[in-house]
Amino acid sequence: MTKADLIERVYLKTGFSKKESAEIVEMVFDLMKDTLEEGEKIKIAGFGNFVVKGKASRRGRNPQTGEEIEISSRKILTFKPSQVLKGAINGES
């Protein structure tokens, strides 16, 4: 499934034109990206939470050369699925 399929579902469900549906779906993901970029988490009940976490810098190794390198601290996005979604995927109702 791709964004085009999501747009199609929104189009069928709402009666907006395809062009409008595409714009609205794009807007939803843009809003989410803007929010996460600010470091704010997103909680979608029944689906899961998107959380930005800070990772400390650490020593790593180039696996090809064995050379020690410094891996800088960074921020990463994690997704924690809700119990509801996990249950549904495992066939529990």
Place this chain on the structure above:
Amino acid sequence: MTKSELIERLSYNAGELNKKEAEVVVNTIFDSIGNALVNGDRVEIRGFGSFTVREREAREARNPKSGEVVSIPAKKTPFFKTGKELRARVNNGTV
């Protein structure tokens, strides 16, 4: 930001979209992604990321209270891989 805040912001930003319509859109998006995963499909949203289902193998574990060995059956778990664009944006624009 919660789902209802996302709905409010969408309704506000989209202008002609009332709250009820914004709610239908947001619910349709997450229900569709969830249903696709239940069906074992992969969902790819360009610029955002992709959702897949990963299989976890059955394993033996211990009840930390009683010390009793329990077997945990194989199960599936949803997995999200952040897209390149979003990964960079979250990390202050650097890769």
